[in-house]
Amino acid sequence: MAPTIATTLSFCAQSKPAGGEISGVPESEMLRxxxxxxxxxxxKSVEREEKMKEELEKTRRRVKVAEEAEERLCFQLGELEAEAVDEARAYRARVVNLMEQLSAVQKLLLSASK
Incomplete structure (x- = not known):
């Protein structure tokens, strides 16, 4: 916008003939x-600004929705991780129990075969 203003101002600043006319056009008409x-x-600038404000608001809403979704996903992931840890502990306890039973059976078999 500024280059247009500078061009017009330099055009208006040119030497004017008597009567306030430039190239046969009254100065008041040029200014109008x-x-x-x-x-x-x-x-046009105000319209662009309004459109940009609307777009910014839409983007803010999308970001808020994305942040809320991220929080929900993180919460769900935390719950799944806790559940996985509990299941792993239970599985390990079951494996240890079975190993102890197997060891006891092997000892019994060894002592019975002697």
């Missing part, structure tokens, strides 16, 4: 047209 152009640019 430039004012309309600036108003259009401002309107």
């Amino acid at each position: 047209k430039r004012n309309e152009e600036l108003e259009d640019e401002l309107k």
Whole structure:
């Protein structure tokens, strides 16, 4: 936007003939047209800003949903890990118990075969 303003200002700053006209166009007409152009640019800029605000808000909502989902997943993962540890402990206890039974049976067989 700034280069357009600078170009117009430099154009308006050129030497003007008597009567306030440049190239046969009254200065007031040029200023009115430039004012309309600036108003259009401002309107477009405000519209872009509103769209960007809406997009930012949508992104914030998506991020919040993603964060909540991440928290739920982490909670579920923690529960699964705790359950897996409990099952591993129970499995190990069962294996140790079976090994003790097997050892006792082997001792009994050895003592019976002597």
